Amino acid sequence: MNQFIPSLKTEPLAEKTLPGETFVFAFHGRDMLMNGTELPRLSDFPNKNDIQIRALYVGNLNGIPCIGIPFPEQTEWNVQPLRAVIHSVDEAVICAICRAKELMFWRERRKFCGKCGHEMEDSGTDLARVCPNCRERYYPQIAPAVITAVLKEDKILLAHNRNFTSGVHSLIAGFVESGESLEQAVAREILEETSIKVKNIRYYSSQPWPFPNSLMLGFVAEYESGELTPDGTELETAGWFSADELPMLPDHGSIARKIIDDFIANRQRMI
Numbered sequence: 445m446n447q448f449i450p451s452l453k454t455e456p457l458a459e460k461t462l463p464g465e466t467f468v469f470a471f472h473g474r475d476m477l478m479n480g481t482e483l484p485r486l487s488d489f490p491n492k493n494d495i496q497i498r499a500l501y502v503g504n505l506n507g508i509p510c511i512g513i514p515f516p517e518q519t520e521w522n523v524q525p526l527r528a529v530i531h532s533v534d535e536a537v538i539c540a541i542c543r544a545k546e547l548m549f550w551r552e553r554r555k556f557c558g559k560c561g562h563e564m565e566d567s568g569t570d571l572a573r574v575c576p577n578c579r580e581r582y583y584p585q586i587a588p589a590v591i592t593a594v595l596k597e598d599k600i601l602l603a604h605n606r607n608f609t610s611g612v613h614s615l616i617a618g619f620v621e622s623g624e625s626l627e628q629a630v631a632r633e634i635l636e637e638t639s640i641k642v643k644n645i646r647y648y649s650s651q652p653w654p655f656p657n658s659l660m661l662g663f664v665a666e667y668e669s670g671e672l673t674p675d676g677t678e679l680e681t682a683g684w685f686s687a688d689e690l691p692m693l694p695d696h697g698s699i700a701r702k703i704i705d706d707f708i709a710n711r712q713r714m715i
């Protein structure tokens with residue numbers, strides 16, 4: 445079983461000797477650099493020293509260091525959708541990849557101080573970027589999002605969002621707003637997108653979601669009132685589906701699919 449231990453500080457790597465087996469994670473938008481179907485290793489790169497200077501240590505996977513690097517400008521390597529990669533590996537590897545993705549995203553956007561404009565540095569003592577001019581510290585930020593299975597008798601609410609692959613239906617999801625509780629976010633998102641009210645909102649489980657720095661929190665809720673009406677902007681269609689007549693579903697590995705599969709297996713017992 446794989447085990448990932450995250451780093452707790454932004455260590456400079458230029459002076460260190462990293463083993464050739466070090467995992468190297470590089471991302472470009474929603475894609476990830478791969479060596480064929482394998483995770484890239486430091487020994488796969490000819491310019492090992494250049495990589496170390498620009499790399500960020502993100503933790504150890506089975507005792508092997510993991511580093512994130514800025515995406516090489518020109519690469520002949522295989523680039524795969526990050527979503528497909530994280531759906532094909534176990535939880536510890538997902539954690540390593542998501543941490544690298546989110547920390548690289550954060551570091552890239554913390555090159556300069558938001559307060560005084562000076563160039564930032566890695567702290568070296570904790571997981572922060574520090575301004576050497578005004579001493580302001582910046583830590584990685586995670587954007588929580590909620591995703592909810594709404595159940596009505598023996599049916600589940602599934603909707604097609606305009607950003608989904610054609611035909612795919614999934615659960616209702618959205619970002620948590622400032623000042624909101626998770627339960628309020630669940631109720632608001634569902635009301636905004638479908639015009640229905642829900643009750644008995646219960647936490648299900650969570651999943652890191654590095655697009656680009658989110659944490660997806662899964663919930664189950666019961667229909668309370670209102671007529672199901674997709675908003676027409678985010679949601680194109682929405683409907684109540686029984687486990688015997690489901691539309692095309694999201695990929696295995698996503699939290700949405702995990703909740704829907706649980707519904708298929710357990711139906712009303714989820715409530």
Ligand SMILES: [Zn+2]
Pocket residue numbers: 557558559560561562575576577578579580
């Ligand atoms: Zn500053």
